[in-house]
Amino acid sequence: MILAFALGNPLRRDDGAGGAVARGLEALVPDLEVLEAAELLPEHAEAVSRADGVLFLDAAAAGPPGEVRAGPLAPSAARTAVLHALLPEEVLGLARALYGRAPPAVLLTVAGADFTFGHGLSAEVEASLPRARERACELAAALSEPRPRPVL
Amino acid sequence: MSERIVIDPVTRIEGHAKITIQLDDAGAVKDARFHVVEFRGFEKFCEGRSFREMPVITARICGICPVSHLLASAKATDALLAVEIPDTAKKLRKIVNLGQLVQSHALSFFHLSSPDFLLGYDAEPHRRNVLALAETHPEVAKDGIRLRKWGQEVIETVAGKRIHPAWATPGGVARPLTEDGRDKIWAGLAEALDIAQRTLSWWKRVLEDHQEEARTFGNFPSLFMGMVDEHGLLDHTDGKLRFVSETGEIVKDQIDPADYEEWIGEAVEPDSYLKSPYFKPAGYPGGVYRVGPLARLNVCTRAGTPHADEELAEFRQLGRGAVLSSFHYHYARLIEIVYGIERIAQLLGEPDILSDDVQAVAMRNRTRGVGACEAPRGTLFHDYEAKPGGILTRVNLVIATGQNNLAMNRTVAQIAKHFVNGRKLVEGMLNRVEAGIRAFDPCLSCSTHAAGQMPLRIELIDAAGAIVDVAER
Numbered sequence A: 001m002i003l004a005f006a007l008g009n010p011l012r013r014d015d016g017a018g019g020a021v022a023r024g025l026e027a028l029v030p031d032l033e034v035l036e037a038a039e040l041l042p043e044h045a046e047a048v049s050r051a052d053g054v055l056f057l058d059a060a061a062a063g064p065p066g067e068v069r070a071g072p073l074a075p076s077a078a079r080t081a082v083l084h085a086l087l088p089e090e091v092l093g094l095a096r097a098l099y100g101r102a103p104p105a106v107l108l109t110v111a112g113a114d115f116t117f118g119h120g121l122s123a124e125v126e127a128s129l130p131r132a133r134e135r136a137c138e139l140a141a142a143l144s145e146p147r148p149r150p151v152l
Numbered sequence B: 001m002s003e004r005i006v007i008d009p010v011t012r013i014e015g016h017a018k019i020t021i022q023l024d025d026a027g028a029v030k031d032a033r034f035h036v037v038e039f040r041g042f043e044k045f046c047e048g049r050s051f052r053e054m055p056v057i058t059a060r061i062c063g064i065c066p067v068s069h070l071l072a073s074a075k076a077t078d079a080l081l082a083v084e085i086p087d088t089a090k091k092l093r094k095i096v097n098l099g100q101l102v103q104s105h106a107l108s109f110f111h112l113s114s115p116d117f118l119l120g121y122d123a124e125p126h127r128r129n130v131l132a133l134a135e136t137h138p139e140v141a142k143d144g145i146r147l148r149k150w151g152q153e154v155i156e157t158v159a160g161k162r163i164h165p166a167w168a169t170p171g172g173v174a175r176p177l178t179e180d181g182r183d184k185i186w187a188g189l190a191e192a193l194d195i196a197q198r199t200l201s202w203w204k205r206v207l208e209d210h211q212e213e214a215r216t217f218g219n220f221p222s223l224f225m226g227m228v229d230e231h232g233l234l235d236h237t238d239g240k241l242r243f244v245s246e247t248g249e250i251v252k253d254q255i256d257p258a259d260y261e262e263w264i265g266e267a268v269e270p271d272s273y274l275k276s277p278y279f280k281p282a283g284y285p286g287g288v289y290r291v292g293p294l295a296r297l298n299v300c301t302r303a304g305t306p307h308a309d310e311e312l313a314e315f316r317q318l319g320r321g322a323v324l325s326s327f328h329y330h331y332a333r334l335i336e337i338v339y340g341i342e343r344i345a346q347l348l349g350e351p352d353i354l355s356d357d358v359q360a361v362a363m364r365n366r367t368r369g370v371g372a373c374e375a376p377r378g379t380l381f382h383d384y385e386a387k388p389g390g391i392l393t394r395v396n397l398v399i400a401t402g403q404n405n406l407a408m409n410r411t412v413a414q415i416a417k418h419f420v421n422g423r424k425l426v427e428g429m430l431n432r433v434e435a436g437i438r439a440f441d442p443c444l445s446c447s448t449h450a451a452g453q454m455p456l457r458i459e460l461i462d463a464a465g466a467i468v469d470v471a472e473r
Helices: A013-022 A044-050 A088-099 A123-144 B051-061 B066-081 B087-119 B130-136 B138-159 B179-216 B257-263 B293-299 B306-318 B326-348 B405-419 B427-438
Strands: A002-007 A032-037 A053-060 A068-073 A105-111 B017-023 B029-036 B223-228 B240-244 B250-255 B264-267 B276-279 B368-375 B378-386 B392-398 B456-461 B467-472
Touching: A002 A013, A002 A044, A002 A123, A013 A032, A013 A053, A013 A105, A013 A123, A032 A044, A044 A088, A044 B138, A053 A088, A053 A123, A068 A088, A068 A123, A088 A105, A088 B130, A088 B138, A105 A123, B017 B405, B029 B405, B051 B066, B051 B378, B051 B392, B066 B087, B066 B368, B066 B378, B087 B130, B087 B138, B087 B179, B087 B326, B087 B368, B087 B427, B130 B138, B138 B179, B138 B326, B179 B306, B179 B326, B179 B405, B179 B427, B223 B293, B223 B368, B223 B378, B240 B257, B240 B293, B250 B257, B257 B264, B257 B368, B257 B378, B276 B405, B293 B306, B293 B326, B306 B326, B405 B427, B427 B456
Parallel strands: A002 A032, A002 A053, A053 A105, B017 B456
Antiparallel strands: A068 A105, B017 B029, B223 B240, B240 B250, B264 B276, B368 B378, B378 B392, B456 B467
16 A cells, blocks of 8 residues: 655645645555645654555745655654654654654655645646646556565 | 834743742742743634634644634533534534543653653653654553544544544534444544553552652642532533542532633733633632642542543542642543543443434524633633624633643742752753643643743742843753
8 A cells, every 4th residue: 555645734825735736646546545634743653654655745845836856765763852743754764663664755745836824726836736646646656566575 | 103012022932931930038949930921812813703713713722632622612602502502412522522632641641741751851852752762662652652643533533633623513513423433433442441551550650760759740739620520520521610629628519610700710920921810719829729630530529430430549549638749640641541531432332422413503692602621731711702793702711721820830939949959050950840840731832842842941030130040942
């Protein structure tokens, strides 16, 4: 099972880009489960540890609006105790520390233009959604490919 | 003519909480004060809104206990409608309130406080958090995460969302519980209870190692207040108010929360945005009372569930009458988790729990409505006055953390007197003050988005008013 986190707050306009990319993804990718989350919490570590791969979908504050970027993530130890806002790498690190397993993971971001209060995405982010969703499908497919389990 | 508005202190962002310790002429600790320098203004900006919006608006007051505000607000709006809500809606509200109790208490005990117990008060502040526990005590960290997750699942399953659910409405709840939802909660009950009981057993074994904290962390006589049902059993959602003294004697019982102003006064101190509620018949500041898990276990006749009642009987051996040390908030919290899980099981077994009859419909029929419930940290009141059209003209919120304000001041003074010696603040003192305040689980720790440490500034002030030392993080 591939776990896709749709991260962000749709009431802060482009911060909802992760959720927008995730919309309809389950129908396009077999055995994919979408989990919407305003923020990553320690409680997410267990679900992460059980997945074959994890796709984090989020907005980015940096970059030209609408730019789609993706890159692999490595588990890391947590910074100081900021429980409200763990980074994807920290959730992976927590999954490894507590449950003995951190699956392969990828972060896909769409650069936003407008993070003010309100509904709806900017035109740039809206226009980039098909490309972002296509990229998300490719990444999910790659994460689904059988591979030897890493020795921890 | 232009006006100048001065907001002071603005720059003390590092000090959402500030503590001053007053020395006497001989340099000994004379008094200590706990100040909250954060102002949010919900009571004021809710004026002019429709009462029907209030449950949704006020749930935003807190990200940890939104359900408490949602329920207290919904109950206040029920009172404005002057309706009796359907029994199933009452039971579902109770389940959600208890789900929140479990998740919030788990957060307080495992995520915020257990690092103090497991890693020590003198451990580096940045290490005293649940993420560090993942490395040193992974089983404890896992238990905490699992228990909190189950509490959140209860809320999400019944109310639709973990955080800020817009589910409790004036007159009832927005939708009934489904059979699948009930079964999902059932499926996790046994594991949740197992974790809670395992943690409680461990806590009782290590309690002996914390005798100094139990003696000095807010260990003093006071009144206690909490909600009980007509038989004196715990009732976190629809109970009446009971006050008991330090000897455990019932001072006042079965007070309708709507009459809170008759018994509770709200003093305002110039040095804090946190009000200082007090028991009116005893005057101010003599009428200090405590709320929250310790208070609830002190006021109830019995908990009302089998395992929690066994634990309560053992807990009461700690006191002659009421259990007085605020350090035992932690112990009380664990017993309440057991109670919450057992009580949810009882409520899920009620024959009408899946009924569709969950909403009473009415127009506004009164101009004043008071709603109250037990939030994880203590009794919470929402008091609204509305014009005939339903627009609010006055809002008063009496928050649990505020009701512990006077007790937290005394706790800080007691810790300071025990650990401060001379004119220099030492690190161990800072850690213990922090832990003493944390025993009350004040909302400050979540509102400042910090865990493992609270932004604190401690000032040591001599008899002439001069600051002789400062410690802060």
